[in-house]
Amino acid sequence: MFSRVLKILLKLLLSILGIAVLFSIYFHFAVQIEAPILDLKQLKSSERTKLNDSTFLFKQNFLRKNSYGIWEMYLQGSPEEIGYSQGILSQELMFIQEEAFVKQIKKMIPSEKYLKFLKYVTSFMNRNLPDYIPLEYQKEIKAVSLFADDSFDFIGDNYERQLNYHAAHDIGHAMQNLNLVACTAFSVWDSLSVDSTLLIGRNFDFYVGDKFAENKVLMFISPDSGYNFVSLSWSGMSGVVSGMNNQGLSITLNAAKSEIPFTAKTPVSIIAREIVQYASTIDEAYSIAKKRACFVAETFFIGSSEDGQTAIIEKTPDTTILFRAGTKTEQILTNHFQSPVLFNEKLNQENLRENATGLRFERVEELLNTKTSFDLNDFVSFLRNPYGAENKSIGLGNELALNQFIAHHSILFKPEQKKLWISTKPFQLGAYLPYSLEEIFKNPSMLMDENFGQEVIAPDTLQLSTTYKSFLSYKKLRKKIEFAIEKNSTVNSEVLESFTGVNPNFFYTWELIGDYYVNFGQTDSAYQSYQKALLLEIPNLYERERIERKCTAIAVNEKK
Numbered sequence: 001m002f003s004r005v006l007k008i009l010l011k012l013l014l015s016i017l018g019i020a021v022l023f024s025i026y027f028h029f030a031v032q033i034e035a036p037i038l039d040l041k042q043l044k045s046s047e048r049t050k051l052n053d054s055t056f057l058f059k060q061n062f063l064r065k066n067s068y069g070i071w072e073m074y075l076q077g078s079p080e081e082i083g084y085s086q087g088i089l090s091q092e093l094m095f096i097q098e099e100a101f102v103k104q105i106k107k108m109i110p111s112e113k114y115l116k117f118l119k120y121v122t123s124f125m126n127r128n129l130p131d132y133i134p135l136e137y138q139k140e141i142k143a144v145s146l147f148a149d150d151s152f153d154f155i156g157d158n159y160e161r162q163l164n165y166h167a168a169h170d171i172g173h174a175m176q177n178l179n180l181v182a183c184t185a186f187s188v189w190d191s192l193s194v195d196s197t198l199l200i201g202r203n204f205d206f207y208v209g210d211k212f213a214e215n216k217v218l219m220f221i222s223p224d225s226g227y228n229f230v231s232l233s234w235s236g237m238s239g240v241v242s243g244m245n246n247q248g249l250s251i252t253l254n255a256a257k258s259e260i261p262f263t264a265k266t267p268v269s270i271i272a273r274e275i276v277q278y279a280s281t282i283d284e285a286y287s288i289a290k291k292r293a294c295f296v297a298e299t300f301f302i303g304s305s306e307d308g309q310t311a312i313i314e315k316t317p318d319t320t321i322l323f324r325a326g327t328k329t330e331q332i333l334t335n336h337f338q339s340p341v342l343f344n345e346k347l348n349q350e351n352l353r354e355n356a357t358g359l360r361f362e363r364v365e366e367l368l369n370t371k372t373s374f375d376l377n378d379f380v381s382f383l384r385n386p387y388g389a390e391n392k393s394i395g396l397g398n399e400l401a402l403n404q405f406i407a408h409h410s411i412l413f414k415p416e417q418k419k420l421w422i423s424t425k426p427f428q429l430g431a432y433l434p435y436s437l438e439e440i441f442k443n444p445s446m447l448m449d450e451n452f453g454q455e456v457i458a459p460d461t462l463q464l465s466t467t468y469k470s471f472l473s474y475k476k477l478r479k480k481i482e483f484a485i486e487k488n489s490t491v492n493s494e495v496l497e498s499f500t501g502v503n504p505n506f507f508y509t510w511e512l513i514g515d516y517y518v519n520f521g522q523t524d525s526a527y528q529s530y531q532k533a534l535l536l537e538i539p540n541l542y543e544r545e546r547i548e549r550k551c552t553a554i555a556v557n558e559k560k
Helices: 001-032 078-106 112-125 136-147 158-165 168-174 268-278 282-291 346-354 358-365 376-383 437-442 444-449 461-465 467-487 493-502 505-518 521-534 540-560
Strands: 049-054 054-059 063-065 070-079 183-187 197-204 215-223 229-233 242-245 248-255 297-302 309-315 320-324 330-333 408-412 421-422 432-436
Touching: 001 297, 049 376, 054 078, 063 078, 063 197, 063 444, 070 432, 070 444, 078 136, 078 158, 078 215, 078 444, 136 158, 136 268, 183 248, 183 297, 183 358, 183 376, 197 297, 197 376, 215 437, 215 444, 229 268, 242 408, 248 268, 248 282, 248 330, 268 282, 268 297, 282 297, 282 309, 282 320, 297 330, 309 330, 330 358, 346 358, 346 540, 376 408, 376 421, 432 437, 437 444, 461 467, 467 493, 493 505, 505 540, 521 540
Parallel strands: 070 215
Antiparallel strands: 049 054, 054 063, 063 070, 183 197, 183 330, 197 408, 215 229, 229 242, 242 248, 248 297, 297 309, 309 320, 408 421, 421 432
16 A cells, blocks of 8 residues: 555656656746847957047947046947947946846845746746847847856846846836836926927936946937937947937836736837837827837837927837827826826826825926926926925935936937937936037037037036935935844934934935834834824825834734
8 A cells, every 4th residue: 555655656756847847948948039140240350449448449439438427429330230339338337237237136135036036037028028129129239248248147148138138117117116217207398498499308217226327328329220319328228218319309218007017028118219210200209109019008208309399108018199288388297197098097096196106297297387488407407306395395315306316317308409418426416418419420529529518507516515415414324224223233322313314304214213213122212203204295105004004013012
């Protein structure tokens, strides 16, 4: 009897092992991504020239760092040429960028086992990603990936990683509760614009750590097909998050609330790249967006010199809607849908109830009601504004403000003039640098001369000497207290007093103080701190509920 049971168990075990082996074989081949074939003979015969630590040349292409800390890159040619040139010019920056990205992910997800699990899930989800990316961009990304660092192979091979990184903005949707994606854009034209032409402002609040935002790259690209365009992002990026072409067609991305995606489609940054490379009008942009399938909800803020106004393309995995301003001469975009078709959707209404997007939208409306017409300086002051409704102090870093001190970049477009202004560090508080697409594409080497002239928008010296200093102190003290909680160690009372004094109107200041007190059993002090936090402006429902649960836990424990 025992030997019979043993035989059955052995057969069962062998069957399970057989299935596991077969699944492993299937998984291995299922997640293999076929790379496009590249013709690189002529490119490989040339070498990069390094003039100094901040200036590199390759054929007609170059990369240089200007005196404000912005990397400026000029690229031209076929997809292979553009990708190969970007990779060979910025290979050191690509390593720094990937290292920063991986470190931040590990910080947010410290479990190695869970990271490994996510790697396999992501690989399986993205196994068909190339099917949804136009071949020209596959070739460009593959050429860039030749210069990626092999030390990150534990995530995937170079090409797989570069493909997957193009979905980083999309992945951020699934992590909205980590405050990764919370962008704001707005525009005016006609009577609301001082010179009657279209003016657009935008903060790209995509945060994956301070290190990730250090090396911004402004790419001027002259492709063999389509329009010349400029894109502001980071090294290794072929997709577009903020850009404009030489026809005066601008595009920026703003996340909307999404279901967690389970299969890959076209990354939104690739859709934006195709639009800025091939569209000259709002209708042409809409036509391109309609033909591409995406796997998250997204809004594309389109500015058009030809149309003289902006429009919003709202896109979900199932629907693409063009939302125009109608008779208005202004338009605002935060992180929710506004069209009649999608506004009342359950997920969108849930987003408006539970997150900061609706109140930040109202804050922009309030700012656009302060004057009868606006210019560049007005828009910069809005993009830098760290306050809440009615200029109330809501704490530095609050998601209800336009300036949350997390922006990767801030940008202004004047599409009819083919000009843009980009922010310099820190965040939006440094100078905004002017660039003319017409002049630069006529003579790319002028970038080497660094002559910005009189159109530079000055830094915000007042905030740099006040609020920004306070924010830096807050960040430093926050890290010290978070570290103390993690290591179960104490800090002196002066640190706690300084922390509450430097950013007293931010809810998280008091929540963290409460967490510190809980860690050492001082529940009365913790409860009082949590109650103070609940009286302040809390941008998202999940944050309020998190603090309320902490209060409840203290009350329940005291009754025992």
